[in-house]
Amino acid sequence: MRNVFLFIGRHFNFLFFLVLQIIALSFLFRFNKYHEAAFLNVSTEITGRINERYNNIEYYFQLKKTNESLVQENLRLRQQLKENYEGPDSLRRMINDTIKVDTGQRLLKYRILEAKVVNNSVTAMANYLTIHRGFDQGVRPNMGVTGPQGIVGSVVNVSKNFATVQSMLHYQFGVVAKLKNSRETGTISWNGQSPLFVTMKNIPKSVKVNIGDTVVTSQTSSLFPANLMVGTIADIVPDPSSNFYTLKVRTATNFSTLEYVYVIDNLQYDEQKRLEDSTRKKIQ
Amino acid sequence: MSELLKNIIRFILFILVQVFILFKMPPLHRFVTPYLYFLYILWLPFSLSRAALTFIGFFFGLCLDYFTKTPGLHAAACTLIAYVRPFVIGLLISQEGADKNYIAPSFVSMGWAPYATYAIVLTVLHHSYLVLLEWMSFGNFMYFLGKVIASTAVSLLLILVTELLFFRKQKFRTNTI
Numbered sequence: 271m272r273n274v275f276l277f278i279g280r281h282f283n284f285l286f287f288l289v290l291q292i293i294a295l296s297f298l299f300r301f302n303k304y305h306e307a308a309f310l311n312v313s314t315e316i317t318g319r320i321n322e323r324y325n326n327i328e329y330y331f332q333l334k335k336t337n338e339s340l341v342q343e344n345l346r347l348r349q350q351l352k353e354n355y356e357g358p359d360s361l362r363r364m365i366n367d368t369i370k371v372d373t374g375q376r377l378l379k380y381r382i383l384e385a386k387v388v389n390n391s392v393t394a395m396a397n398y399l400t401i402h403r404g405f406d407q408g409v410r411p412n413m414g415v416t417g418p419q420g421i422v423g424s425v426v427n428v429s430k431n432f433a434t435v436q437s438m439l440h441y442q443f444g445v446v447a448k449l450k451n452s453r454e455t456g457t458i459s460w461n462g463q464s465p466l467f468v469t470m471k472n473i474p475k476s477v478k479v480n481i482g483d484t485v486v487t488s489q490t491s492s493l494f495p496a497n498l499m500v501g502t503i504a505d506i507v508p509d510p511s512s513n514f515y516t517l518k519v520r521t522a523t524n525f526s527t528l529e530y531v532y533v534i535d536n537l538q539y540d541e542q543k544r545l546e547d548s549t550r551k552k553i554q
Numbered sequence: 555m556s557e558l559l560k561n562i563i564r565f566i567l568f569i570l571v572q573v574f575i576l577f578k579m580p581p582l583h584r585f586v587t588p589y590l591y592f593l594y595i596l597w598l599p600f601s602l603s604r605a606a607l608t609f610i611g612f613f614f615g616l617c618l619d620y621f622t623k624t625p626g627l628h629a630a631a632c633t634l635i636a637y638v639r640p641f642v643i644g645l646l647i648s649q650e651g652a653d654k655n656y657i658a659p660s661f662v663s664m665g666w667a668p669y670a671t672y673a674i675v676l677t678v679l680h681h682s683y684l685v686l687l688e689w690m691s692f693g694n695f696m697y698f699l700g701k702v703i704a705s706t707a708v709s710l711l712l713i714l715v716t717e718l719l720f721f722r723k724q725k726f727r728t729n730t731i
Contacts (some may be wrong), residue, residue, distance in 0.1 A: 283604040287637040290612040291630055295687075297619075298626030302691055313620035321621075324574055391622070393581040395688055398623040434623055441691070463584055526580065 305411075305426040305436070318400050318432030321389035329529065336529040343418040380495050381535040383408060385415075388432070392439055392465040392525045399423065399435040401531060409433045414493035414534040420522025421445070421487060421498050422531050433533075439465050439525060446491040447500045450484040452477050458485075458500060458519065465525055467504060470517040477515075479506060485519050492539055557599060557657060565614065568594040573621045576712075585697075585704035590712045591618055591628075592680050595636050596673060597660075597722075600653040604640050611636025631684040635676045646672050655727050661717065662724040673713055674706075681705050 278285060301307040329336075348354075385403035403409050405428045415422045415435050423443060427434040436443055439460050447470065448455040456472040470485060483503045489496035505518035536542075572591035579588065595611050602610070615632030619625045646668040647653055656663030659672060681702050689698045 283608065283637070286605050287608050287633060290608060290633045294612065294615070294626040294630035294633060296626070297616075298624065298630065298687065301625045307625035310620075310625065317621050389621075391577060393577060393579070393587060394622065394624075396624060465581065 302442075305434075310427060311429045314400070314427060314429040314432050314434060318388060318402070318429065321400055322402060325386070325388040332527060332529055335527050339418045339527075340530070377538075379536065379538050381537055383533040383535065385409075385433075385531050385533050387528050387531055390437075390525065390528055392437075395441055395462050397437040397439040397465075397525075398426075399437055399528070399531070401433050401435055401533070402431065403533060404429050404431040404433050406430055408535065409533055410535075412493070412539065413536070414491075415531050416494065416498055416534060417523045417528055417531050419499065419524065421494060421500055422523055422525075422528065424493050425533065435531075437525060438468055438521060438523070445493060445500075446488045447485050448488040449473065449477070449479065450486050450497075452479075455488045455490065456515075456517075466520060468501065468519050468521055470503075470519050471514060473515040473517060475513055475515060479503065479515060479517065481505065485517075492536060492542055494534060561598065564594055564597065565617075569614075569618055569621070572618060577622070583704065585700045586708055587701070587705050588712060589681070589684075589705060589709050590716065592632060592635060592676070593713055593716060595632060595639065596676060596713075597658055598636075598639075599658045600643070600656065604637070607636045607639060608633055627684065627687055630687060631680050634683050635680045638679060639676065642672055642675055656724050657727075658722070658724070660722050660724050662722075674710065677706050677709050677713070678702070681709065 297307045301310075383403055385401040387399055388402050389398075389400035391397045391399075399415075399422070401409075401415070409425055409428050411425050411428055413425045415424060421438065423435045423437040423440070424445075425433050426436045438445075438458070441460060441462055443458075443460060445458045446455055447458045454473050454477045456470045458468050458470050460468045473479065481503055485500040485503065487494040487496060487498040487500060499522040501519040501521040501523075503517050504520040507516040507518055509516050568591045572589070576588045576590055591614075594614060595607075598607060598610065611632040611634075612629050615627075615629030616625070618628045622628070643653065643659060643664075647664060653663075659669060661669050663669075664672065685698055685701045685705070688701075689695075
């Protein structure tokens with residue numbers, strides 16, 4: 271026993287160093303897997319407050335761009351108003367049937383919260399945003415986040431008043447998306463090369479793909495409603511060994527000038543998840 | 555100003571500069587990430603014990619980590635360089651007892667060539683370990699090599715600029731007074 275203490279005494283510095291290394295690495299690998307680490311809730315709250323202070327100043331320099339993108343979004347939404355569309359036959363009028371014979375009425379599936387972005391990074395391998403909406407305002411992990419121009423990412427961590435969003439520019443991010451023209455679905459991921467482009471995979475080569483085609487979210491993604499803008503195809507990467515395309519997609523969202531985002535709460539997410547999990551258990 | 559207060563202010567300033575200036579810069583290339591924050595560890599006084607130095611390194615790295623949402627990444631790299639620092643200083647110090655006569659490592663206290671070597675060794679060590687940890691979950695070998703070299707070059711440039719801009723006057727202390 272005495273020798274053990276002597277050993278610890280003699281190599282105290284090295285052992286202390288090893289212990290700290292192990293703590294640091296366990297934090298890191300635990301976080302990479304489950305996005306949780308010690309003191310994360312407290313620290314998100316503190317760093318969130320500091321980021322908010324900084325953002326209050328930075329925000330003024332972005333006002334013009336923010337305003338422009340919000341105006342563009344309004345324009346797009348106004349364009350979709352029912353009043354803008356008119357059938358060629360003016361004798362026929364559309365009438366909404368208000369009698370509910372069966373329970374086929376529409377239920378609200380997505381609730382949308384607005385949130386201010388207080389911190390944002392694009393230069394790292396794993397990019398996160400911090401938004402000023404948290405648990406108290408109804409944000410939960412696994413909610414989709416979209417910006418005025420296109421989708422942004424998903425919520426991974428929530429504290430009382432702030433939430434951390436894994437941006438689309440994160441090597442672990444993945445979302446199901448489809449080509450607007452052919453409705454062929456593939457997956458979106460990021461290869462870490464440029465903050466302007468993401469990669470789309472799993473589109474079979476039998477599908478006709480053009481540069482400039484629009485990529486939108488698919489209804490099979492549980493994070494996002496269907497048909498939200500993801501980006502446009504910028505390049506088709508040649509890969510003769512595969513039956514699938516690798517497409518370079520220019521993101522619709524400009525991540526470096528993001529000021530406001532919308533958090534999408536899928537009200538039926540839990541139900542869907544429970545059903546899918548129980549099905550998986552049944553099969554096994 | 556006392557040495558402790560000076561170091562606490564530096565602690566906060568280095569983290570804020572790294573998070574709100576260097577990380578906010580538009581990316582030059584995917585290999586280039588401008589790191590400067592670890593200069594804080596290079597500037598810590600000679601008089602600190604090795605255990606204290608290692609712990610400060612860990613805590614300093616962890617504080618930055620909670621801003622970048624990578625808990626443990628910078629902490630691991632900072633702990634490593636803080637632990638290795640006394641060995642490097644022991645090898646490079648020009649004359650016996652120079653670490654008793656000055657407060658902290660600098661061009662003045664160590665001389666130009668030893669201090670430059672000291673900065674280069676610790677920068678390379680820090681970047682290699684940091685990028686290695688990143689590489690384990692992501693990327694390939696070329697990415698590792700390219701990023702270590704490019705980031706080291708940028709960091710050394712930043713360190714040189716910082717040293718010239720904020721020249722630290724170092725008083726020669728003898729134990730006769």
